Amino acid sequence: MRRINKLNYILENIRPKNHPGGVPYPEDMQRIYRIVHELEEYMKIDYESIFLFGDILLDQWSLTVAYLVGFPKPSEFSFYRLIEHIEKESKSGRLSKVWEAKRAQMIWLDSHIRFYRNRFITHVDRP
16 A cells, blocks of 8 residues: 555656646556556455455354354354344343443444445446
């Protein structure tokens, strides 16, 4: 990110103020634009990896918790289902202490993972 910021700063300083439309930028600017684009693609892949593998990690963690607590059919517990289950029994359930201590973090993780999945994987709304 720092490198992208530096390159964008350089571009702002060398970009001609009244560059005519339809005329390519000088080769040095085009080279910098290509580097910025390549770095942005790498960052996109990194973020996609974090969310995809994060989703898998949360589901595996939920499966482990479901087995340890003794839920019926623990293999069906995804992170989303675990949060849903804990919310229902938040006052008196077996995981009420976990819910009280980590509720905000669990909801934050769930909403970010679900937002990413819905926006960029399940319901792609861009070409």
